[in-house]
Amino acid sequence: MRIKVEKLKSLLEQIDEFLLAINEAEKHQLDSLEKVAKPYRKSARNLVHYRAFRTFDLRDFQKSMRDLGLSRFANAEGHIRASLLNTRLILQALIKDDGKQLLKSGLSIKRARRLLASHTKQLLGYRSPGRRVRIMVTQPSEAANNYELVEQLVKKGMNVVRVNCAHDTPEVWWAIIENAQRAAKASGRKVKIAMDLAGPKIRTGAITEGPEVRKFKPLRNELGQIIQPAIILLVPELGETSAENTLPVGQLALDDLAIGDELRLRDTRNKKRKISIIDRNAEGHLVATCRKTTYVASGMVLEHSKASGKVLVVGKLPPKEHYLLLKEGDTLQVTRAAIPGESAVYDQEGNCIKSAHISCQLPEVFNKIKKDHTVLFDDGKIFTKVTEVNEDYFQVTILRASEKGAKLRAEKGINFPQTELGISGLTAKDKEDLKFVAQYADIVNFSFVNSKADVEELFVELEQLGALNQLGVILKIETRLAYNNLSEILMTAMQSKQVGVMIARGDLAVETGWDNIGLVQDEILAHCSAAHLPVVWATQVLENMAKNGLPSRAEITDTTTSLRAECVMLNKGAYINDAIELLDKILKDMEQYHNKKEVMLAKRTKLSVS
Structure with missing residues (x-):
């Protein structure tokens, strides 16, 4: 095949443009890079390079490189400058350029892979034989008094024990940890203990009780x-x-x-x-x-x-759990005061004379919400828009619900994807729970992180507890704001020595839009790969299998995709042992054909609000 020299020179010029951009970006980030912990210094520099590289639309460049049989940089996030320099030398050789001087890349491709493996081992512990990807399992309350349950989880392949501080008490948490440590020792294995801070509780309030x-x-x-x-x-x-x-x-x-x-x-x-x-x-x-x-x-x-x-x-019976039945076109008042929610009231002709109402458990919301903002309830099942804002309540109109109406119950999540709430990721409860976590756990899963300021606040608390650089930190990316601030969040987080990211895909899909979640999770994977940070693939992995004993085809496909991460999280269920066994087999089988697999996308842009 005859290659046009002009084409090769054009590609060489583009690579020089990329290299110039990443060098300039590094100069502008010198202050931030100096603050990064030494084990992450090279990784942070590579993240800066990758961010600069992704400011270009690479699709035409990648097609030209593919046609020449050269690297398309599809898996180069972890060593972007080295890949660019190596490719530049190849192009120079093809056009018989005299400038064949070998430039020092600073981070080789092999070294980049080793950095990710080292950071993963440091944070998530040893991998299981034949499997690169770790398995994290959420513990049910039953694990506190059922040693055999925990022992089976360890034997089936659990590497990380997850305890959620949103549920139970410190006494229950400690009993679960004791059983996990005992089971690991008996099985001759090592497990890490990860504990989730609950974070701000943005949920619906109580609803008037039904009849007994x-x-x-x-x-x-x-x-x-x-x-x-x-x-x-x-x-x-x-x-x-x-x-x-x-x-x-x-x-x-x-x-x-x-x-x-x-x-x-x-x-x-x-x-x-x-x-x-x-x-x-x-x-x-x-x-x-x-x-x-x-x-x-x-x-x-x-x-x-x-x-x-x-x-x-007949003695006292528990009241029936009530709910609000909401249909498209209905209005709903969300109140600041903790007034028990009630359904709408209609006259004999079917006209609404009083709207349904329910409270929100986070009063700070009412200081930030604006007219025309989008509000979603119950994992996005109810899609609404704000039509009126008052000091004591805001009113929404239901724009999307199920055909027969959606049932809104107490303690259901509320998402504000267009509203910058300005609330910290650490609540008073989180700070109290963190004392326990710092003493007994290996990892803290940090919920509701939105900005580098949230990470800095966590580090201040950990330093006061003497746990900074001793306790691993996993940042849960679950909001639109966290995604848009991802780069600065990661740069700040790497000031600590053990860092990872959890893609909390449930809330993230609601916040960023179902049409965007594929792109969003790919971007998070790519950025973490560039920073050599381990990723936890979370939310509804093999959920049908864990709860009902039989997986869906979509779940199997999702599970194979999780190979792109370093850890997969399973939630509790009656068939959790079967789910771990299946996940362990899929990961071991698929790793014969794939390691980490990432793709390059078009020029990265922040998500716009629609």
């Missing part, structure tokens, strides 16, 4: 015939784990009743109903049946059919 009632319904076939009557368990009182089919009637009532007795009542709809006692279980509780649908409420009277005038009174 329970429904008992027999099972019928397609012809309406009863296959099995409703089973009711009569107990002295309800406990935290009592099943939905239990009714509290007091111990005296249980002692007076016998198998074969019947109880009569009028349910909440004033329907006559009959409950028949058929058995007494090992705990002394009575098993009863009902052959018609029955609604039983707290305080309801049950009459003994064989003893005239003798009655039982």
Whole structure:
């Protein structure tokens, strides 16, 4: 193949332009680079180079390089200057240029790979045999008192134990850590302990409680015939784990009743109903049946059919969980005060005379929200726009919800992708929890980081606790602001000696838009690769498998994509052992064909608000 010299010279000129840009960028970042911890100094410099390189639109350049059979820089993030210099020498040789002087790159391709491997080992610990990618597993509360569960997780291939400070108590956290350390020692393996700080709680507030009632319904076939009557368990009182089919009637009532007795009542709809006692279980509780649908409420009277005038009174039942049903076009008031939420009120003609309302648990929101801002509820299931802003509330109109309406419940997440809330990633609770984390964990997962100021605040707290450079830090990238500030966040984070990034894809997809999440996660992977920082691939990995025992095809595809990271996070579920086993096999099998795999994209731009 004859190559035009003019074409080669053009490519050489472009490479010289790239090199000039990265050298200039390094000069402008000298102050920031001097602040970076020594183990990350070369990595930080390479990140500056990569950022400068990505200010160019590379697509035409890459096509020309591909046609020549030369590097397209598709995997060059970790050693961009060395790759450019090596390619320059090749082009010079092709055009028989005299300038074949070997320039010192500062960071070889092999050295770049070793830096990432070293940083990963330092932060996430040893890898499992035959598998480069580590596995992190979120621990359920049960792990505190079920050693066998934790032991199985370790044996199946868990490398990092994740404890979420948003749940449970320090006593439970410590019990989980003890079981993990004991299981690791018994298995001859090493595991790291990572603990998530909860971060600011931007969630919906409480909703007015529903009625204290329970429904008992027999099972019928397609012809309406009863296959099995409703089973009711009569107990002295309800406990935290009592099943939905239990009714509290007091111990005296249980002692007076016998198998074969019947109880009569009028349910909440004033329907006559009959409950028949058929058995007494090992705990002394009575098993009863009902052959018609029955609604039983707290305080309801049950009459003994064989003893005239003798009655039982149903004890207190838990209130039904209420929700707000929201449809497209509806309005919703979000209140500053913690007023229990209520559904909309309509007149007889179906006209709304009072909008539904619910509170937001973070009052700072009300100082920042503006008209026409987008607000999303419940992982983006409800898409709204602000139509009115007042001191005590703001009002939104529902622009997108499910066809039959979306159910908004208490404690559901709220996202403000267009609103710069200006809140710190560290809450008062986080600072208190950090004391425990610094003492007993290996890694802190830092939630809701938005800027370099958040990272600096965390480092100040760690320094005061004597844990800076002792405790690993994983930054959870989960907002639009964090993505747009990614480069300066990473530069600041590398002032510490053990740093990684978690791509929290759930909130990130809601914040940046579902149409952008593919690009966003690729950009985060690429920037972390340039900085030689390990990445945790998180949110809904093999979720169906962990919860239901069977993965979806999309989950398998997603799992193979996770090979581009250094660690994959699984969430808890009834089938978590099976999920770890499957993930371990997929990663080991796929690593025979792929290592880290990244791509170069067009010129990087910040996400615009639409």
